[in-house]
Amino acid sequence: MKTTSITRRLADLGGAKWDLHTAARERLDRGEQIVEMTIGEPDVSLPDALKRSAIDGLEAGRTQYSNGRGENGLREALAEIYYTRRGRRFDRDNVLCFPGTQTALYAVMQGVAEVGDEVLVGDPLYATYEGVIRATGAEMVSVPLKPEHGFRMQAVDIEARVTSRTRAILLNTPHNPTGAILRPAELEAIAEIALKHDLWLISDEVYEDLVFDGNSFTSPLALPNIADRVIAVSSISKSHAAPGLRSGWAIGPRAFMDALLPVSETMLFGNQPFIADMTEHAIRAGSPVAAGMRHRFARRAKYLxxxxxAETALRVHRPEAGMFALVDVSPLGMDCDSFAWALLDKAGVAVMPGSSFGAHLTHWVRLALTVDDVAMTQAVDRISEFARSVSVAAE
Incomplete structure (x- = not known):
């Protein structure tokens, strides 16, 4: 039996990147004492007020079909909060609602690229970006994010990779897996390239509410000179500890949202009204858990x-936001995969090899900061002992 070209384009983007995580889970299920630092889930439960809001919606019968764009109340709440945060006026017709950032990004990419096109994205990158680009038939073109620039995308590196086939630049700020935040001047320079070459600028901003103290976030949506070519995607998954409820959105020019609406309606005709009501409540009330998460994650990153x-030859890229920290394992003479698997086998700590996030982290591993403080201390003890043992063996 034959399958379509999209299945072939995505054939090598399956679960292999998560083999180590899967192996760690199997060992946990067998009763082994594994400290799991592979994936980033909020370290708190869904706030009670949001649980109550969702239950109230169910009890009120809010389970009918929705508006294809999403519930009006939610879209109006998003327009208001984005006006407050970005300093530009939005209305509900600037917003389409989706089940999570991933779906929003998939739909937006369908609206900006197709077969024969190219999309520029920083490397390292979130693991699903290549898939949402390839799904359109376009090619992903990697822009290296260099440690010497704090893993922040540089305009000169973008410019060097723009061709006549380039249609969009995909940004992620604050960034996963590095925790880097693009500076206003860097965004301005990137915006100039988008204007010069008539490119869309897509911004994944799901970690906006997890910016550590002493750092600040700027969205390209706040730049008025490129207002007609910026689309941002986000959700309540991280900010409100609600990853499993799948509630996200895209916000950008009304003309683009109007054009994208049939794509959205073909994928999912509107989001679930009771979840939309809960999300509206979340947006209007603000997050009761984000501040605690960002303080804990920042503290754990510093401790790590x-x-x-102080204790090993390892070096840590200190994140400015988000749920992760990167560790440079090259001083031990090891690549990321060798280090990560050996750490799991010999020390019982599961981390993600940098190779899961592109071609430019071959000597780095990613650690989730979402484990509790006791587990973090235990993990650092084990990593430190393991790294010292490798250094001694190499002498």
Whole structure:
């Protein structure tokens, strides 16, 4: 039996990137004492007020078909909060609602690229970006995010890769897996390239509410000179500890949203009204859990970096936001995959090899900061002992 070209384009983008995570889960199920630092889930439960809101919606019968664009109340709440945060006026017709950031990004990409086109994206990158680009038939073109620039995308590196086939630049700020935040001047320079070459600028901003103290976030949506070519995607998955409820959105020019509406309606005719009501409540009330998460994640990142850099040859890229930290394992003479598997086998700590996030992290591993403080201490103890044992063996 034959399948379509999209299945072939995505054939090598399956679960292999998560083999180590899967192996760690199997060992946990067998009763092994594994500290799991592979994936980023909020370290708190869904807030009670949101649970109550969703239940109230169910009890009120809010389970009918929705508006294809999403519920009006939610779209109006999003327009208001984005006006407050970005300093530009939006209305509900600037918004389409989706089940999570991933679906929003998939739909938006369908609206900006197709077979024969190219989309520029930073490398390292979130694991699904290549898939949403390839699904359109376009090719992903990697822009290296270099440690010497704090893993922040640089305009000169973008410019060097723009061709006549380029249609869009995909940004992720704050960034997964590095925790980097693009500076206003860097965004301005990237915006100039988008204007010069008539490119769309797509911004994944799901970690906006997890910016650590002392850092600040700027969205390209706040730049008025490129207002007609910026689409942002986000959700309540991280900010409100609600990843499993799948509630996200895209916001951008009304003309683009009007054009994208049939794509959205073909995928999913509107989001679930009771979840939309809960999300509206979340947006209007603000998050009761984001501040605690960002303080804990920042504290754990500092603890991790301070100890590993004092006790081992390892070096840590200190994140500015998000749920992860990167550790450079090259001083041990190991690549990311060898280090990660050996750490799991010998020390019982599961981390993600950088190779899961592109071609430019071959000597880095990603650690989730979402484990509790006791597990973090245990993990750092084990990593430190393991790294010292590798250094001794190499002498």
């Amino acid at each position: 970096a301070d100890r590993l850099e």
